[in-house]
Amino acid sequence: MSNIDNMTTGNIITDKETGTRYRIIYVSVKNIVLCEMDITKFVLISMSYMQLVDFIQEHNFTISDDKGLVFDENNLSENIKTKYIRNRDMMNEIVAAYGPTFLGLSGKKPKKRLYEILEKYNCSSSTFWRLCVKYFQSGMKTYTLVDGKTWSNVKGKELKRNVKSGKHSEYVESGIVVNDKVREQFEDALNHYKKGRAKSFRSAFDWMNYKYYSETKIINGATTVGLMPESQRPTYNQFYYYCSKHITEQEKDLIKTSAAEQRNNKRLLTSDSLHGVYGPGDMVEIDACEADVSLVSSADSNKTIGRPIVYFMIDVYTRAIIAMSVAFDNNSILGVTNLFLNLADNKKEYCSRFGMGFDDDAIWPSNIKPRRVRVDRGSEFKSKEFIRICNELGIELQIVSGASGSLKGVVEQSFHQMHSRQNEHLEDNGLIEKRYDSNHHKEATLNIEQYTKMVINFVLMHNQQYDKTYPLTKEMMDKRIQPIPAALWAYGAQKIAPSRIPDKDQYLYTLMTPIKAKLSRRGISYNGLWYLPKDDKKLTKDMFRAGTKKVPFEARMDKRSVNDIYYIRNGNLMKASLNEMITGNADFADLTEKEWNDYRKGKSQLDAKGRIQNEDLSAFNYSVNQEIVESAQKNTYSDKKNMRVTRELEKQKVSRENNIAQRLQDEDTKVLPEKPNPKPKRKPKSFQEAIEMYFD
Structure with missing residues (x-):
């Protein structure tokens, strides 16, 4: 990596003279905080941004990047998984308390909040600092919070304990190895x-x-x-x-x-929605609503397709909308994962796709991982898949009581504001009015791309809008912080840095759906499709060993495309694509899983009709064969004497009947269809009539 403008947290800075490596854990236009790597102590170094840029430009320092291990927490043993979740939740609170610079963690200054967190999670100081060193030196990647013995298994080693750990009794042999x-x-x-x-x-x-x-x-x-x-x-x-x-x-x-x-x-006695919320990214609310507008198809503007579903993720501390999604997936995990994908998107690039933009990153933050999420009792939020995603991302899930919209009133209010801003413009353009004579489906004019642009416009406006109802603290008043979501985000991020997504591959792998694939000599099969990996010799050996058997294979898929499935090999995210060499496989590229399942359903219907047709043909075939056999029945046995001579005579007879000359003769003697008799000619009465008869 040579582009200094793209310098961000997680990059590695190397001193070319000494070979010392440092990890960037905080970067702003003024300061940068580095964590020294390859040592057992937790050492932070703060320096100015321009100073580091000068070092890099003078070729004293180099800047690079690396990838962490990708893992599936569901494959961890219960003991390892429990420790990992404890470590992950503890580190999330540490990041919230001491970010964004984390300088408060270094040195000998009092760390009251740290020891409160350690007591909460029943973690010793030595254990914490060992985790802390690995976590920050890796660029805050979550795999470092897993017991290191787990990764020795990834590298092909296996830890076995044959002797009971701990102090042994002097008087009697007791206890066994805990396996x-x-x-x-x-x-x-x-x-x-x-x-x-x-x-x-x-x-x-x-x-x-x-x-x-x-x-x-x-x-x-x-x-x-x-x-x-x-x-x-x-x-x-x-x-x-x-x-x-x-x-x-x-x-x-x-x-x-x-x-x-x-x-x-x-329990804590809450007073308002901000009580117990410590900063930006600490608590978000998610909800979905059907927009009050009917849309038309992007392919054919004369075809109405109905209402879109809008998902919002809104930060409780700042009231900023940090993610959105516009689609047609209602009460679906796809709608929620669309929202989480947008959460990781670069918002400037996302807006530019729709011809829109903004300057200040605080207006619409990118690459944020919330610590807690509050949702209602919608089916998509109670699903096992959503709970799995939250658990793997280390996000605490809070489901409010039924029929209690006021418990997540921040996101509910944002939908009311969106509709009030849009309805005036949508009137006579598909606006759904609560009236019996509403003609919204006939009046629809916008497609989903155009309406998404309207929602983006609302998000940008909302995040820059002055909110006079926001309860400012004394410190905010002293610093003249305006109650604007973007301003509150910039202010709060300086005090408590929001958690970032440390590893994009791990994040996207988590959002994919686990599938039950099979491995055999033909490759990886799932749902009637065949996939083949590239540059994975280990999997090629596994395919050969599987032979004709179908061995269970753990993989994940993005339901939005059947093109690829993904799996983990030695901590790396691997991809297997549709095998184009298998007939018909490539024809279904770029389909969603729903579209592919519809094709399979159509094939099943054809199979059902084909089965009936084959049964009819089979019955007819049987009856004709039976008639032929019955017509050949006789009362005496056949004479098998001189069978060779008789066979030769019959053979020559068949040859004579199939000769080419006979076929040519048949072509020459075909009877042509008779031409109709011409009308009898009469004598013309005049020259003009003769001319007309000639041309007729």
Whole structure:
């Protein structure tokens, strides 16, 4: 990378003289904060932007980039995944508290907020600083928050423990190696603990021993049940340690009281939508609405297609709309992922596609990853797929109570404002009026591209609009901060930096849908289509080994296109495209999965009609064969003597009947159709009549 103008967080700066590498973790027009790499200490260096530019231009420093590992958290073991989620959520709060420069984390200055967060997540200081060094030196990529032993498996190594960890007893051999099977038993016992208020860790431990580590014994002639030797079962300390890592104090409190009591007695008493919101990107609200307009087809402006669906993601702290989507997917996960794709888009490039633009980045922020998201009980927001996406992105999901639009009133109000701004212009152009004589479908004139441009125009206006109802703080008043979303974003980002998307590949992989593909010698098959990877020798070997078997293959797909599927190989995002060498595969390129499924449905209908036709033909074929055989029936056996001579005579007879001369003769003797008899000629009565008869 040589373009200094594109310098951003995550880039690597290398001192050519010493070879020391630094990671950019904050950049502005004035200052840059670097984190020194390849060391075990957390060292931040702040310098002016122009100074670094001078160093690069004088060829003292070089600027480069790298890619992180892409991973699927669902493939992690339960223990590793739990630790990863804890680390991810903890780091999100650290970023919110000490961003955007993170200089507050370095040095010996008091860090009260840091230790509050560590106490909340039950994390020791040594563990945190070890994570902190890896996280910031990587450019804040989430894969560094996964236990490093996991990536040793990616590289082909496997960690096996054959001896029980921890201090051994001096008096009796006790405890066993805690492997995945034992962890499953611990998890079962922990679930047993969660089922009742009267249960304790000790009683759950006894329950586990009775279920998994008991055996029948005969003592003094009587049959009884006893525990296995201590060297063949886990200790209470091993079980308690596992439980302490997999249940929080809040969960224990909820188990021992009730959800209602905890909610009423221990929740924060909120006063308004800003209470508990610490800065830009900390909390967003998402909702969708059907726009009050009917649109026409982009391909044929005379065809009406109905109402579009508008999705907004609005930042609660600043009231800025940070993502939007206009499509026709209602109550669909595709509509939500459209919104998250726009969240990562470069908004200036997005606007330029529609002939619009803006100057200040704060007007419409790009590449933001919110910490919390508040939604209603729509089917797309309650779906397993949306919950999976939020979990993998490390976004806390808050679903408000049903019929409680006021609990996410910020985004609800933005839709009312959008309609009030647009309806005047949409009148007689497809505006849907709440009247029985509304002719919106007949009056529709706008297509989706034109209406999207109107929505973009509203977003840009909204993010620059003065909001007199916004509750300014004393500090905002002292600094004369205007209650404008763009101004509030710029102000808030200087105090608490919003989280950025550190790895675009990982982010886009998360937004794709997991699919159940199959691997065989022909390639990767999914939903009737065949895919073939490029430059993946390992997968080629796997295909050869699979042979004719269909081996399950983990992959993901963007439902908006069947062209490619994606999978992970050694931490890299790999792509397999439609195999054009298989007949018919390439014909379906650039289709959505819905369009491809419609084709398959049409093929199924053809197959059903074809099956009926084949049955009719088969029955007719059978009846003709049966008639021929019955007509040849006779009362005596055939004579097989002199069969060779008889066969030769019959052979020559057939040859004579199939000769070419006979066919040529048949062509010459074909009877031509008779021509109609001409009308009898009469004698003309005059010269003029003779001329007319001649030309007739």
